[in-house]
Amino acid sequence: MNIKYLSCLLFFIILVSCQQKQEKLHTQQDIYRYGTKNDSTIFYFNKGWEHILDYGQWTLSEKAFRKAVEFDSTFIVGKALVGKNTTNLNERIQILNDLNNSQIKVSEDDQLILEVTRITLELFNARGQNVKLDEDFISNFLATAEKNYRTFIHKHPNESYIKAEYIEVLNAIHGPKIALDSLHILTTPKQKKIPFFISYVATLESDLGNFKKALSIADDFNDQINNPNIPQPYVLYGSIYLKMDSLSLATSNLDKALQLDPNHIFAQRFKNQINTKLKIIDGID
Template sequence: MCFNSSFCLVLMFAASVVFLAGCGGGEVVQSDVSEVDMVNDTIKSDDYFLDYLDVENGRMRYTSRSDSALFYYNLGWHQIMDEGRYAEAELSYRKSLKFDPDFLICQAVLGRLTLDDEERAAIYESVELKRGTLPADEEKLLSVYHDFVHYTNLRERGDTTALPFIRKALLNGEKVFRGLVHKYSGEPWLKSEYVEFINSNHGAEVALDSLAALTRERHAENPFLLGFGASLKAETGELEEALNRAERLEALTNDKSEPKPWAVLADVYFQRGELELAKQHVDRAVQLDSRNLDASRLQTKVDAAIAALSD
């Protein structure tokens, strides 16, 4: 563990329950998350995340009255995108909202992740009542996340308008994120979602072009962007480069309990037609976090492909 400035600041201020997450002027809010929990969560954070917290320029400033809420919000993004830990990310978002229950962006993100239909519906209604109260850029971001919560509610109810709604939401998401990723170039997870929008709307080739442009100066080895690039390369038939990128991600991952590298390797092996290797890696990813949607969906496809061969 590298004892960089963010880590030292956490230890210095733990007694007063303040986390200097580089996110702007929050205040101390009482929560049942203990000081020991907060220090431990920071100690467990890897250098990549702590380095992100140290970035001063190009970061989006979210509206929250608690620096601790902002810390856990950003930690959740790191866990879900870079590490593939969906379950731990959900816990981090819930901790964030304990410090600031009115943190609208975090509410919407939790709404995207929760499996509880009633909770998701309640989150949607809560956020809907407070729309229009945030700064312009944050409001645009909220609108995208809010749309995804609405889509999931529609889908889970079996509403026939869900599919046309998400198609429009994906196009709107691409438009919103196009402006945000260039304005806030220090935000790797905004870049990550933007490339996902482009892939959904325009396909892998266009997504790879955008990925190359967005990572030319920074974030080339961000775990999500590196792994997504591997999957996109496999999708476009560049199978050796895809495997090189996936293996690079695995080599850069110090904590082998993270599902992300195994899910990426599984996807690349699956697209290469190496089903046994795909199964070996996807089973490992799902075992590490059964909530990882990418891994669990891929596991279903791998198992079906193997079963088809034995028929």
């Protein structure tokens, strides 16, 4: 039997087995609190995830994570997310130092999230300071993220946004086909209706070259959002059109997204990719 086929088969056997365990746990799980007892803290923490992943509102996301920490100064997971979202390099460096020197005790499950976020901050800080990282830094980071997020979501299957992060990591490591199949297997019926998962299906379909299907899903996503002041539909359309080399349509959508939220990192990256393509085209001409 082909080794690659066997490894994929084993991967999905594990996913299905975990999904069965997830269904058993589903009714037993309440809202996970990430180490805080403050209701306002957990409310704004979840709002921060909602803003950034569902709606592409990076600025509002940062404000929500900061608000969460204001209600509970010992909320170390929330502070880590402030560090991940801030555009201030000096603040991010200080937050990483605070996390590394913190004496606050966190649970084993919270530590899974913190470990990944710490490495993320190391990566962001290195880029911001033009520090060269070890060649295996990214691969080790992704391996840790995959292991930690997988462990977490199988213990806490209702935590949709950590599950979203996990699917993104699977895409980075294993590619869009496995990420898409995993998304369908691991998400509950309720989670399948969450904006992020709908839009990410469109993203993965476009990565696979299924542009007609991706645009159809993007239309459904846009209809669900039904708000011209939300950036994410424009970012989704822009990313799909970029992959289709429809640069004019991609640009108009991404420009609209950045008008609504200039801090949308992915919209910025997509615009840079467009500019690079246009320079190449101009060079050929």
